[in-house]
Amino acid sequence: MEIKLKINGINKEVTIKDGEYLQSALKRLGFLNVRKGCETGSCGLCTVLLNGKPTLSCSTLAVRGIGKEITTLEGESVEVAKFAEVLTDEGADQCGYCSPGFTLTVIAMKRELESPTIDEIKHYLTGNLCRCTGYMGQLRAVKKYMEVK
């Protein structure tokens, strides 16, 4: 099936298979860092932004992307670089495999929440699992990035 998707501000004609999920379509298009970690919508690795909202692309049909702004890590390079600085300062980057989905969620959160509490931050990010860091370093980095005291 041919559909039109707007990815990182660029309109693309995309051929998808029946029932194909957005994650696999994006990957085929070369967005390699849209990763898949669990196949059950539990880990958050495949998160992309749909109209600015963090969305699990492994459980969102590709056709759901029609008419929406799809943003991957590449579409947020300025914010990604800013967040990468604070995250690496904490040493909380570790294996990096969960970083793309996590980073996009953090960027969306910064736009959505005004002066959030720590609990609100944790709640927003709960769906993004990480097995390396124990979450504390990520939280320190997020607080710096969000300018939360």
Add this chain to the structure above:
Amino acid sequence: MGYVGKGIKKIDGMGLIKGASSYTEDIALGHNYLTVKLLRSPHAFARIKNINTTIASKIEGIECILTYKDVTDKRFTLAGQSFPEPSPHDRRILGEYVRYVGDEVAIIAGTDEETVLKAMKLIKVDYEILEPVLDFEKAIDHKSIIHTEKPYTSFNYGNEHMRNIAAQDLLVEGDVEKELAKSDVVIEHSYHTQAQIHGMMENYIAVTYMDFQDRMNIISSTQIPFHVRRHVSKILDIPRSKIKVIKPRVGGGFGGKQTAPMEIYPALVTKVTGKPAKLVYNRKETHTCTTTRHEMKLTVKLGATKDGIINAVDIHGLSNTGAYGEHAWTVFSVVGQKTLPMYRAKARRFYGEVVYTNMTTAGAFRGYGATQGTFALESAVNELAKKLDMDSSVIREKNLVKQGEVNPTLNSFVGEKSIVLDSSTLDECITRGKEMIGWDKKYPMQKISPTKARGVGMAVTMQGSGIHGIDTASATLKLNDDGFYTLLVGVSDMGQGCDTVVAQMAAEILCVPVSKIIVNSTDTDVNPYDPGAYASSGTYVTGNAVIKAANLMVEKIVGGASKILNIPEEDIEFNGESLLLKDGKEISLDEIAYRLVAYEGQNQIITTGTWGGHTSPPPFIAGFAEVEVDLETGKVEMIDYAAVVDCGTVINPNLARIQVEGGVAQGIGLALFEDIKYDAKGKMISDTFMQYKIPSRCDVGEIRVEFKPSFEHTGPFGAKSIGEVVINTSAPAIADAVANATGVRVRTLPITPEKVLMGILNTKHSN
């Protein structure tokens, strides 16, 4: 010091977060790989009576289907350990018998996933179903024998396959029975630690292809590239010189990727078809068909005086290795090696068996037996303290091994020379941890409301740093023509930051910024030998090799300059950036580097350092947990965890801190949530992150970390290891905190609300 001891950013961090192509799946593009999938057994134990692939093979796009009839019957282990592998050789590529739900039955390769899955459905397998062994406590002398054929073992560690025993261990010093008999108080309890799933975010993946020199190239997410080369060579009968293993960035390992559970399958497809092949495990296969932590039941007997002096420590262990014996004996022996030296008892013993069952194979997992042993021993010490009505930190003050003391079990093998504990600040770690958690105010518990209670609990532990007398690593440094260095190491950075740590060490000696040292840790053709990233050996073993190479480099640069300039070496001073000559002249490293490799010098400087240790100096951690228990539901909530660590010199405080936080969190998972469940027929049902709960960021409470550095004389800049030790205290400290809050001692992990609540109700009932 300029670079050691600084919280320098991970050298690969910015690239990874910005999403640069770095992992196996990112770089394995453009080869038109065949898709490889494995048909797996639906039965826990069965014999394949007949297998028919005729119809499946006719599907267009299928390149090959291999069954046990098509492959060598050579036996091997997939454990990634130094040669000779101390795990029983009890596997085949494919066999007539299948020994757990998920065991490999056939290898199918075709042009794409749909084709392969279609063919998979058309393979007809006739099974003779056998009675499985699904309870490890009933495995010994069960009427079902899981391996009827004697496995090859590189030495005798008690494999009695006809009794379903994969290995046995005995570590003893002194007369345990006599000391127990003399003791005022003897306690005895059994503790059960469950199997655990590594849960790294990147699933297992390997791709293979033949290159232009007709060599087998393997790109794999692995902790052990050099062992993978040896495995594949031996199993598939390909000369080692014809194999190249490339290890890209690894998306987490935690010991899972210390076993090579899948590289042989695509390699075999490539060998058979001549074509590139790719095997990617999905999350279910990653959970079910690789390895887990060894489930264990540990019975601890402690004998003590009424003043709390421990006379005897006696631990009997039973370990479940599942269908195959990967790391069976080594993990088990570490239970004893990392528990017996902790306390200054007159007699101590660890003994027991590792058994085969028809369950997912167990293997290496961060902590490697010390985790299981620590849960049992530290819980027992806490129970002893309770029995003696003593503060559990005080009983430790009285008994813990101290820096400078000689300890006969510290060397793993009794009979060898006793070892002096060169470095330990564990006593300071305990003092500081108590302050951090507010021990004196909060111990043992505080009642928050009629339905909520908070308790605090503690545990201490040790690990090793590398394996003495075995682990040996090399590092090579090259001074490039433009005045920067390439550092070649074979240790595998899987996120922990060892590439950065070794770069810091080299930078320290070479007096250059870390950015001038390019670390390459990728390729078995290029990098010098290293056993890989395991046994807490990265910083300690590889680090020492790096120091040797770097010192040699400084020497050779000065020597090389002396020759070119015709000035005696003692008149040249090297400050990293330039060479300062006695007559006041200064020549930059860039210039000298160029002149050395060019016609004038004809001297490309490359140095290599190789290092292996005679001891495995232990790092220590004191862990303190504060939990809140809901007395109506039994739910345990993590409030605070204070961890104080002695890892010798802290090379990179930021990365070390994250190691501690990550390890503690993984330990919290082990303590409270993580549980592998099987159905009655032996099929793992917690095979996704839906059913298998690793902690999320709302589950871990606050984790606070501090260091109490010691100085380890054999370590690089005084450093010891850190990666593993940090996982071990969470479970016993939390179990103690729960017991202090509720009076309910849970001896079977995980500490679920059901167990706590049942304990509370039973106590009420019996009162």
